[in-house]
Amino acid sequence: MDARLLSADDLRLRPGRGERAPWLREALADEADPTPAPALAGTTDADIAIIGGGYTGLWTAFQLLRRDPGRRVIVLEADICGGGPSGRNGGFVNSWWDEASGLVAAFGAEGARACLEEAAASVHDIGSWCDRHGVDAHYRLSGMLLVATTAAHDGRWAEDVRAAAALGDAGAYGALGAADVAERCRSPRFRAGALMRDGATVHPARLARGLRRVCLELGARIHEGTRVIRVRDGRGGRLRVVTSGGEVRARRVVLAVNAWATGWAPARNRVLAWGSYMVRSEPAPDLIASELGWTGGESIVDARFSVHYLHVTRDGRIAIGAGGGRPGFDGRIGPNFTDDVAAARRAAFAFRWLFPQLRELRLTDAWGGPIDVSPDHLPHVWSAHGGRMLVAAGFSGNGVAPSHLLGRILAARALDSDEPITRLPIVGRPRPAFPPEPFRYVGARVLREAMIRREDAEEAGRTPHRLLREVSRLPRRLGYHLGPDS
Numbered sequence: 371m372d373a374r375l376l377s378a379d380d381l382r383l384r385p386g387r388g389e390r391a392p393w394l395r396e397a398l399a400d401e402a403d404p405t406p407a408p409a410l411a412g413t414t415d416a417d418i419a420i421i422g423g424g425y426t427g428l429w430t431a432f433q434l435l436r437r438d439p440g441r442r443v444i445v446l447e448a449d450i451c452g453g454g455p456s457g458r459n460g461g462f463v464n465s466w467w468d469e470a471s472g473l474v475a476a477f478g479a480e481g482a483r484a485c486l487e488e489a490a491a492s493v494h495d496i497g498s499w500c501d502r503h504g505v506d507a508h509y510r511l512s513g514m515l516l517v518a519t520t521a522a523h524d525g526r527w528a529e530d531v532r533a534a535a536a537l538g539d540a541g542a543y544g545a546l547g548a549a550d551v552a553e554r555c556r557s558p559r560f561r562a563g564a565l566m567r568d569g570a571t572v573h574p575a576r577l578a579r580g581l582r583r584v585c586l587e588l589g590a591r592i593h594e595g596t597r598v599i600r601v602r603d604g605r606g607g608r609l610r611v612v613t614s615g616g617e618v619r620a621r622r623v624v625l626a627v628n629a630w631a632t633g634w635a636p637a638r639n640r641v642l643a644w645g646s647y648m649v650r651s652e653p654a655p656d657l658i659a660s661e662l663g664w665t666g667g668e669s670i671v672d673a674r675f676s677v678h679y680l681h682v683t684r685d686g687r688i689a690i691g692a693g694g695g696r697p698g699f700d701g702r703i704g705p706n707f708t709d710d711v712a713a714a715r716r717a718a719f720a721f722r723w724l725f726p727q728l729r730e731l732r733l734t735d736a737w738g739g740p741i742d743v744s745p746d747h748l749p750h751v752w753s754a755h756g757g758r759m760l761v762a763a764g765f766s767g768n769g770v771a772p773s774h775l776l777g778r779i780l781a782a783r784a785l786d787s788d789e790p791i792t793r794l795p796i797v798g799r800p801r802p803a804f805p806p807e808p809f810r811y812v813g814a815r816v817l818r819e820a821m822i823r824r825e826d827a828e829e830a831g832r833t834p835h836r837l838l839r840e841v842s843r844l845p846r847r848l849g850y851h852l853g854p855d856s
């Protein structure tokens with residue numbers, strides 16, 4: 371990263387510092403800054419208690435109440451609903467066609483096809499759900515473009531494009547030449563790429579807050595400012611969900627706490643917390659149209675491990691993220707996931723590097739959050755406490771659409787319903803397990819440094835040191851799939 375590309379304003383950007391991310395500030399302002407739902411006080415009974423009020427918890431609550439309006443469903447959220455990454459992500463609503471070859475290798479053609487079709491269905495269902503429930507989450511179905519920005523990344527999509535075609539859906543993911551990519555968005559860094567059909571974008575916080583409203587209307591009890599401290603076996607086959615101010619006794623518990631799952635025994639070695647940071651520009655729709663020709667609404671990602679992801683918002687800003695944050699240690703989700711200036715600067719640098727023609731455009735906001743990386747780069751649903759607790763985690767930075775799919779699975783499982791989605795191969799613990807601490811943290815730090823150095827060298831047109839290439843490929847050799855080439 372060449373910091374000389376950054377403007378004085380860019381260098382002044384500070385993520386975090388206790389402030390909410392701009393998406394959530396906007397969504398809350400639209401609701402006239404509501405008072406949070408009351409914290410849980412005392413002991414209460416429920417059929418299903420859901421821990422976590424992000425997309426996964428709220429989609430689960432929605433699906434439960436849609437299927438069985440009489441169920442007593444309680445959502446316990448430490449902050450406010452949407453206060454986590456669901457209210458501050460990049461707004462990509464993606465299917466899994468860009469994972470097609472890995473899915474076939476892991477689950478066989480039939481298992482892969484089932485996962486791919488359900489993930490794609492969730493992309494579309496989110497749009498129709500917004501229409502049906504009057505949630506203006508700025509949903510736009512325009513596909514996702516994967517682009518190479520260095521020769522080392524050329525053709526990284528080829529196996530997935532072939533796998534999608536072999537599974538019988540050649541239109542789902544198709545290679546594009548450099549001229550076709552430039553037609554959609556002009557960056558001097560973009561080379562060839564591939565277009566994924568089932569991809570949309572949203573205003574993330576408007577979606578999270580819309581879900582909260584609809585769940586409340588359907589009868590969910592939501593307690594905000596309510597951190598769950600532990601879950602214990604109780605009487606009569608129930609689980610006791612203990613918070614600082616009370617307790618819920620429930621027949622079933624759903625743990626939907628994203629990267630915070632790293633602090634919970636059933637998920638500790640199955641997911642790794644990692645930081646992702648974003649910046650966004652001031653609104654400039656005309657400039658973006660004239661300089662980049664980027665008017666089709668496609669979201670764009672590059673083929674890095676520390677991926678850059680960007681889209682144009684409805685009000686004509688470019689929002690761009692960089693997956694170059696740091697890994698977490700031993701289940702602690704602290705300020706390195708929200709206040710890491712160097713990680714936010716990587717996103718600002720990506721913006722300046724990709725779009726030198728927008729040098730006058732100001733970046734106005736920076737923020738970050740934790741993602742939950744799984745050993746196979748896919749989310750999973752599994753159980754603990756003798757099947758009474760359902761755990762969902764491992765979105766690996768791609769959870770907006772998949773959380774909808776997992777919400778459907780969790781609701782079906784919580785109602786003991788055996789259906790095609792509860793038999794998907796992502797139902798079951800992610801494998802292999804990550805090593806225990808401190809080896810997990812040390813390994814992740816070494817991998818991050820190697821990856822960033824390698825990819826920065828490739829972007830600058832230099833050949834990375836052989837050792838960096840070896841280290842960055844180590845995860846694959848150990849049976850993990852953490853990202854491209856690693």
Ligand SMILES: Cc1cc2nc3c(=O)[nH]c(=O)nc-3n(C[C@H](O)[C@H](O)[C@H](O)COP(=O)(O)OP(=O)(O)OC[C@H]3O[C@@H](n4cnc5c(N)ncnc54)[C@H](O)[C@@H]3O)c2cc1C
Nearest residue numbers: 422424425426448454456459460462598628739768769770
């Ligand atoms: C900067 C950034 C950009 C991203 N961009 C994208 C993107 O463009 N597309 C995409 O698909 N994905 C993206 N992601 C990932 C995506 O945001 C997540 O996968 C998704 O929001 C997961 O939803 P969730 O409900 O599982 O988690 P969350 O939204 O994190 O919700 C979990 C909730 O659990 C609460 N919680 C934690 N512990 C407790 C406890 N003990 N008791 C009670 N509550 C608790 C938290 O406060 C939080 O609100 C991004 C993530 C980040 C950080």
